[in-house]
Amino acid sequence: MTDMYRQLSGGGGGRLSFGGDEFIFVELSEEMRIQQALTIQTLARTLTAMNLPGVTDVCPSHASYMIRYIPERVNLPELLATLQGVHEEIVTGRPATINTRIVDVPVYYNDPWTREALMKFRDRHQDPGSTDIEYAARVNGFESIDELIAAHTRHPFLVTFMNFVPGNAESVQLVPRELQIEVPKYKSPRTETPSRAVGHGGAFTNIYPSAGAGGVQLLGRTPINVVDMTQTRADFRERPVLFPAGTLISFRAISEAEYFDIRAAVDADEYRVRVADIEFSVGKHLEDWETYNDELLEALR
């Protein structure tokens, strides 16, 4: 077991190991960092675009990435050498540009459906006397839930990992760590969550594509669908999920009336998600994230 890990050189870290006979797993570090997450998105895009023979999946995550391959179609030493080369080049290279999209996500914060669900599981919560959004506001030092909503909608989020079930995208807000909203998960998971609930756990926001179990704090609900694996709805013709990794999300607070209007339009397949193609410059983000976020949000206006 002494050769369980291989250290990829080139600064920035990179601990490579094998996930059985079909997977390669590379962890850049044990902690979440925005710049590192952007490096991983760049790496994943580069590796995907290379169409490496025998590689079936390239899966970027928050602080690591994973590759699945068919051993019979791959020369493993060659694949590892290619991977090492790309990894080192991107980890040490100049900040890249990511061709991606920014998506407008309307959210009815503090909505009655997530409130009804979460009230059933107060015994699994750190603070049974509050609702999830009240708790999230308080532990982050906000005076009110309105302040929390203002912070959540002020700057865009970057999707850094899709996992759990198809379409579930975990995203991190493009702000320095000290400004990130951070809240513990439930002590023990709920067995029930409404579909399209917007949740936040750790430093990550996600939208539950479908109803089911879940362990993060519920902030609200969006009227828009985030997945259509059959790709029959208009917003999903090109891709079955709304937010592949690397997508930017801008959350927007809406009223109950707007929620119902949008939901009705979605049900009739008449609503079109507001999306803009963007070139996300990692360099600009690193130079002046605040001004750059405003520039990015302009694309949706």
Next chain:
Amino acid sequence: MMHIIMPGLQTLVQDSGRDGYYALGMPPAGALDQRSYTLGNMLVGNDPRAAGLEFAFMGPAIQFQSDTVIAVTGAEVTVLIDGEPQPMWASVPVKNGQTLSFGPMTRGSRGYIAVRGGVDVPKLSGSRSTYQTVQFGGHMGRALKPGDVLPIGTQIHSDDGHGDRIRELDPKYLPSLDASADLAVVTGLCNYRFTPESVQLFFESDFTVSHEANRTGYRLIGPALEFVERDVPFGAGSDPSNVVNLGYPLGSIQIPSGNEPICLLRDAVTGGGYVTFGTIISTDLDALAQLKTPDTVTFTSVSVTEAHAKRRHAHNELAQIAKSLKYPWVFGVERKETA
């Protein structure tokens, strides 16, 4: 057509799985015991990726509405056609109007029914397998119910000129179906989080399969493992077994709180925030899928080179079986590149 009279405990349309969607959060699904499933297709002369039925613990009752050929593989179970016992691991002709049913399952936990032509449900994202978690694929995304009618397709191996011959597997190729299994594990992933003593303990211990053993994973009962001390990394969560959410390879073993390892199978979540210890090699997942509570599991550490040698050995054996059955096996056709 296949008319489902009784569905059994849980009968699902499955195939070789839906590869290439890991990055969207979708696990491959597909038959849990891929070897038994593949042999079923060989016995009836199907395309190696043709869809069949997987049943757990109790088989279905199915009336056939056309003449066809079937083969039952996997767990040891009494196979009946119109009440008459039939061999497992062999092609069996069935006449229009006859009913396939099953007696008790005596060893193993999952049986497979291959029907010549395959089960003809719509192919979604390249596969006919059922992924129940989001009701996707298979027959309406769910387990079969009484009254369901499944069409039989044309998923026959294009080079198979011996489709109507009776094929029978040489008994030396039967799976062991023992109540204990030793599984090969490649360590890696977050293994560094465990103390060296705990890693050693893991490989020296017997684990018991718990009641929570299904298509998403098998939870095992064994000794508690200990973690190396650390400062909590940003975004990881405070429990020593928490990590910043990361990808879970198929077959990986996560160990929440150091207790009760969970071996992740073909319907598992594709990632999450629990520490992963290592990964069971793909060819050993077939044996795991035939276990049930309170069967036992031990683990043996292998290198990736040894894992690939074991995989080659398993593939070579399938090629030998194909030859013995006069089935036109093409090496590696069972997996498709989709990335």
